[in-house]
Amino acid sequence: MAGRESQIVLGLDPDPRALWPEFGGGAAPGPPAERAASAVIGHCRALIDATAEACVAVKLQLACFERLGASGWSALHTVAAYARTLGLLVIADGKRGDIPVSATAYAQALVGGVETPFGPLQGLGADLVTVNPLMGSDAIEPFVTAARATGAGVLVLVRTSNPGAADIEDLTLRDGGPVWERVASLVDGLGRPGVGAAGLSDVGAVVGATAPEHLERARELMGGAPFLLPGVGAQGGRVEDLAPAFAPGRAGGLVTASRSIADAHLTTGGEPAAAARAAAEHLRETAWALSGRSRAAS
């Protein structure tokens, strides 16, 4: 992160109906899912090429690959491998959560792998995975165990960026505070054994950039957790409001943006790659400067 001076995460949410024009269709032969997956790979590679210098990671939205079926799952692996060749971390954004035996299977799919009588099966090898905490600690722990064994990390949904976050996450508990603060305490507890040399844990939190009023409290409750901060750009969040995320240091926050980078040319004009590069670089500069000030103040 320091080498690149970036906390920006390129969100890859490819929609086969809205790829950059050079990948958007045409009359090539083959089944639709394979053609769509091939186009998605081309689009993602071009987007990564354009923005890699300004970014520290890519975030793969698993839903967008799954809708392409088996070809999409293959594309997911291809895009992750490509990002890695450029030195980017890979965040698998699947928001999984299940009973322990199934959570273990998800962790095998996304982080580690599994030995079988047919030979070893490699997972996606993600550096970070997003996890849904509704079902409680035993739904999260298999991910933490798998991640800890491979030097990866887990990002637990604490307070998300969508309007629906108010429905359950924001409900006030009898013992005080909203539901999401209780999740934050879970995250803090699960992460304590995984705090590394830089003071940051291997269990982090997803905290939406659309409700920055919660960031300070989230930081109080999870002093060592890296924060993944979605919602900047298309969802209305602003980098300038994210200072509390960086209190433990510049690595304390990862600012993720998808449509505001990939679709920058739709508002700024110009070539998609140049517009995406400029958008990512602008985010990088803003966040890096802000996080420097936060650190000095903390």
Added chain:
Amino acid sequence: MAGRESQIVLGLDPDPRALWPEFGGGAAPGPPAERAASAVIGHCRALIDATAEACVAVKLQLACFERLGASGWSALHTVAAYARTLGLLVIADGKRGDIPVSATAYAQALVGGVETPFGPLQGLGADLVTVNPLMGSDAIEPFVTAARATGAGVLVLVRTSNPGAADIEDLTLRDGGPVWERVASLVDGLGRPGVGAAGLSDVGAVVGATAPEHLERARELMGGAPFLLPGVGAQGGRVEDLAPAFAPGRAGGLVTASRSIADAHLTTGGEPAAAARAAAEHLRETAWALSGRSRAAS
């Protein structure tokens, strides 16, 4: 359901390390993931063949297919299609939940499909999908919309069967009642426009069979919701305790069992297929008799 006189759902959670012996390995050529996926298909087909007469649906645990990568996603489609040829409903158990644009992509992957410049992409075509409500109604609604458009349904996690359910789902709210009851109210509201001729809605609930003390209250809060009842068998739940689920009629509850059917031979001895058939048939009889009594009493 009435034709088969069954409310039993065969849970398919294939573990390549614990398939029925005839599918468990050997020296066939090919990459490990393809061989494992092929064995998983064989195992699932045999399990479906053995138990189809006693069951009304299969529940595919997506995690178990995803850990086989692209081959696993392909196996998922193959197994779902096979179950359909025997007249079984298909439940895609992925417990997805995400911001609306991503939830829509998941729904395209699992329920509907999507028109693209490359041609139409077909989803898995599931009859029911499990959904995680932590992120609120806007994370659930895209699934409801997609399901309603295709005659499918949604099963929202309300009170799950794992011990960790106590961590978040059972927290008491300031305004009274636990978090899961608030989720139940969401489910009831989302389902009201989708109540069909039999009085059941297209938005149902996952209510663990391991905590039957919650079933009666869940039924009060969600009068028209079909309940998916996991946790029978390996997790400790008993069919005999599930009567309140069937208050609106025999279709009010779906009893899902995975390991207690697939691994029945490990406790009863005999051939895996015969043991699985007997286990499924025993569950079917117990649930059918119980639901007849519940209906008469209601």
